[in-house]
Amino acid sequence: MQIKDVLLAPGNGAFFYDDQEAIRSGAIQDGFTYHGAPATPGFESIRIPASSLSVGLVLTDDTFVWGDMMNVQYSGAGGRDPLFDTNQISDFTSRVVAPRLLDVDASRFRDSCTKVLGSAGHQRLPLAVEYGVSQALLRAAAHLQRKTMAEVICAEFGLPLPTRRIPIYCQSGDAREINVDKMILKAVDVLPHGLINSRKKFGAGGETFMEFVKWVAMRTREIGSPGYHPVLHFDVYGWIGQEIGLEAQRIADFICTVADSVPGFTLNIESPADYGSTQAQIENYARIVSILDDRGTSARIVVDERCNTLEDIRLFAEAKATHLVQIKMPDVGSIADTARAVLICKANKVGAYVGGSCTETDLSAQASVHVAVATQADMMLAKPGMGVDEGFSIVGNEQSRLFAMLNKSRSSPRQMSA
Known part of the structure; x- marks a missing residue:
């Protein structure tokens, strides 16, 4: 198979995780911070610096391809996954996802996503894991096929090569x-x-x-x-x-x-x-x-x-x-x-x-x-x-x-x- 190792690297998101419920309930903004108690589980304060976790796939030709895991700004609101925890996600990825990655044909993007991102213990994987790992798998398929990531998507979904710029x-x-x-x-x-x-x-x-x-x-x-x-x-x-x-x-x-x-x-x-x-x-x-x-x-x-x-x-x-x-x-x-x-x-x-x-x-x-x-x-x-x-x-x-x-x-x- 084309993936011989999996790397994890903690990183930063580009903004902050915010407690939407606390803000909606009237938390007072002071400069870039908010005063008041958090209202959403997992938040220790209303505004928290966003974190991320990079997952790197080492291919058999020693190429590295990467994808990034994170949650959205208003985590835990509106039915969304809870606040991103780098340590928990790292542990889960190492235990559950990494072994699967070593056993797929990484040149086939949709098939590898299906095999790697299937449920674990009758539960769906954390969405942040799905997001980051699928990015890495798309980059792996593009590298192995010598195509752009867009071309891989077009080929696997039966779409023509695009000509229109996206607003x-x-x-x-x-x-x-x-x-x-x-x-x-x-x-x-x-x-x-x-x-x-x-x-x-x-x-x-x-x-x-x-x-x-x-x-x-x-x-x-x-x-x-x-x-x-x-x-x-x-x-x-x-x-x-x-x-x-x-x-x-x-x-x-x-x-x-x-x-x-x-x-x-x-x-x-x-x-x-x-x-x-x-x-x-x-x-x-x-x-x-x-x-x-x-x-x-x-x-x-x-x-x-x-x-x-x-x-x-x-x-x-x-x-x-x-x-x-x-x-x-x-x-x-x-x-x-x-x-x-x-x-x-x-x-x-x-x-x-x-x-x-x-x-x-x-x-x-x-x-x-x-x-x-x-x-x-x-x-x-x-x-x-x-x-x-x-x-x-x-x-x-x-x-x-x-x-x-x-x-x-x-x-x-x-x-x-x-």
Whole structure:
């Protein structure tokens, strides 16, 4: 077999793990920290530096290929896996996963993922393990086949070589105004996220949020290049539902009001409300989507919370309970499942947003580009981190390099190396 050893290396995520429940419940922000007691199991404080764990595969030709494990910023919230524990994940990977890796044909990506990432003791592997190990297996297959990772995905899922660049979406973090200016000056396709994760940022009746939306549109016109017309995308972390109630009609009315305040822009509203379970989320989001569609508004709903796994994504897509799914890659697990998720969305005529988290790494972000491009997703997240420049550079440059290689491959098949 092509894998002769497995290495583990602890590392850093690009941002922080945050206790969403404590923040939602009114934790006071002080500079970059939060005051108050944590509310989510595993958190010793509300904000914790993100950690990661790299898994390295030593191939028989002594090549090293790597993947990175981590969890998302709001771990333990909305049905997600608990806070990432480097020591526990390292021990589990060494005991359970490493022996499996030494006994697979690493040139066959989907088959090796199936064999290595199968359940252990009737329980699914931690999603962080699935995510990092599948990255390493994709890089191994690409190396052994002398292809790009995108070409491996295309071949194994029966997809044509991609030709369309994937629009990139940046997130602002708390430095909203400065980062919005950065995004506009760099002509980002979709912006700005906005991190509307507290009552203070949303405002009474949503007034603070609406003023911010109008300011972003105005600022785009003020300093953007002629012809620049981004999609406006705001993550409100359920605050529409929390502030004005969970009735679908009222939420749809509010979203239409926001859309009407920025005419000419497509408006994405992510996580308008949290209904407490996947089934309730599906039923109520389907009502909101139906109302918005009937009105012909430019606003679109994006689902995140309660839509974590491949099966969750299938349920939302088939029920038309969203216009766009955030396929949050560390929550989905294996990146083979992210590819499947995009294809499920396409089959159901639902938008596919290949997302993730600010807590990720350069390696996971680069692998994400290959999956998003190969499957021709509708948009993808600039990651990791919250600084705009770094994530936009990592994702954008990897996409540019990938298309240069794909174009070379088209002109002289198999005379290139990834």
